[in-house]
Amino acid sequence: xxxxxxxxxxxxxxxxxxxxxxxxxxxxxxxxxxxxxxxxxxxxxxxxxxxxxxxxxxxxxxxxxxxxxxxxxxxxxxxxxxxxxxxxxxxxxxxxxxxxxxxxxxxxxxxxxxxxxxxxxxxxxxxxxxxxxxxxxxxxxxxxxxxxxxxxxxxxxxxxxxxxx
Amino acid sequence: xxxxxxxxxxxxxxxxxxxxxxxxxxxxxxxxxxxxxxxxxxxxxxxxxxxxxxxxxxxxxxxxxxxxxxxxxxxxxxxxxxxxxxxxxxxxxxxxxxxxxxxxxxxxxxxxxxxxxxxxxxxxxxxxxxxxxxxxxxxxxxxxxxxxxxxxxxxxxxxxxxxxxxxxxxxxxxxxxxxxxxxxxxxxx
Numbered sequence: 001x002x003x004x005x006x007x008x009x010x011x012x013x014x015x016x017x018x019x020x021x022x023x024x025x026x027x028x029x030x031x032x033x034x035x036x037x038x039x040x041x042x043x044x045x046x047x048x049x050x051x052x053x054x055x056x057x058x059x060x061x062x063x064x065x066x067x068x069x070x071x072x073x074x075x076x077x078x079x080x081x082x083x084x085x086x087x088x089x090x091x092x093x094x095x096x097x098x099x100x101x102x103x104x105x106x107x108x109x110x111x112x113x114x115x116x117x118x119x120x121x122x123x124x125x126x127x128x129x130x131x132x133x134x135x136x137x138x139x140x141x142x143x144x145x146x147x148x149x150x151x152x153x154x155x156x157x158x159x160x161x162x163x164x165x
Numbered sequence: 166x167x168x169x170x171x172x173x174x175x176x177x178x179x180x181x182x183x184x185x186x187x188x189x190x191x192x193x194x195x196x197x198x199x200x201x202x203x204x205x206x207x208x209x210x211x212x213x214x215x216x217x218x219x220x221x222x223x224x225x226x227x228x229x230x231x232x233x234x235x236x237x238x239x240x241x242x243x244x245x246x247x248x249x250x251x252x253x254x255x256x257x258x259x260x261x262x263x264x265x266x267x268x269x270x271x272x273x274x275x276x277x278x279x280x281x282x283x284x285x286x287x288x289x290x291x292x293x294x295x296x297x298x299x300x301x302x303x304x305x306x307x308x309x310x311x312x313x314x315x316x317x318x319x320x321x322x323x324x325x326x327x328x329x330x331x332x333x334x335x336x337x338x339x340x341x342x343x344x345x346x347x348x349x350x351x352x353x354x
């Protein structure tokens with residue numbers, strides 16, 4: 001057999017192949033299978049455009065949304081709580097912003113004062129040292145000390161005494 | 166004409182009547198659709214899926230059907246696109262499920278053969294297998310044009326409308342596909 005395929009030969013081969021594949025397709029899809037396919041297509045298009053069915057999960061809670069719908073008062077309460085929360089958050093945010101802005105503004109005014117002859121501002125520490133704070137705390141609770149603990153207290157050294165050594 | 170009627174029924178809200186008419190349309194086009202899809206997919210289940218999906222898509226998008234175009238052309242376009250998607254999905258599936266040694270061989274598995282005499286069946290199936298393997302080796306666009314023109318017996322004008330290509334481009338793809346097939350088949354002799 002020659003290696004070269006003539007046009008006629010190729011056309012014949014392809015025609016045979018087409019017939020053969022079509023015969024395979026027809027054998028694979030007899031009339032009853034086509035009928036089943038058609039009914040499946042029609043069943044599928046029947047469901048097109050319909051809203052999906054909501055399946056409750058878990059099944060025991062299927063009626064919970066209905067109970068909520070039946071009590072509109074619950075919705076008002078929930079709405080009011082949410083609104084209160086929102087107002088609180090917004091108010092808190094605004095208050096914080098104002099105090100920050102005020103401090104910044106005062107600092108800017110002090111820094112840009114034009115009279116150079118005025119005495120220079122000194123930084124004054126407004127914070128207590130740790131020892132002083134603890135000492136003041138001890139003094140404050142002195143008054144509510146029970147008498148039974150007095151000997152024990154006298155045996156215990158004071159913080160500032162230790163810090164001074 | 167039938168597709169135009171269905172479109173009008175859907176637009177007027179008469180969906181039940183549209184579905185009844187659509188059943189007639191399915192019955193008219195189904196055999197041809199199965200043959201085209203089978204030429205592409207060579208698998209019964211994939212063919213079934215592709216044909217069903219194509220008809221469902223047609224009904225879903227019937228309002229976008231332009232009546233100046235023959236229904237067969239529009240439908241073939243939807244069907245062919247679906248078949249190409251399924252082929253890609255199948256190739257991805259095969260890539261991950263076959264062992265590496267046989268991963269490159271993507272020839273479709275043979276469906277049950279028709280039932281002539283054993284000798285004729287052997288010769289025919291061998292020749293058919295060679296042609297199917299050669300068609301598989303064509304680039305996608307050439308294979309699509311070849312399948313529609315040669316296997317689905319559509320004219321180049323119909324194929325150009327179905328694929329959205331110019332008729333000259335379709336002819337070029339068809340010419341190249343046949344030239345390549347000839348070489349591939351001559352190699353196998």
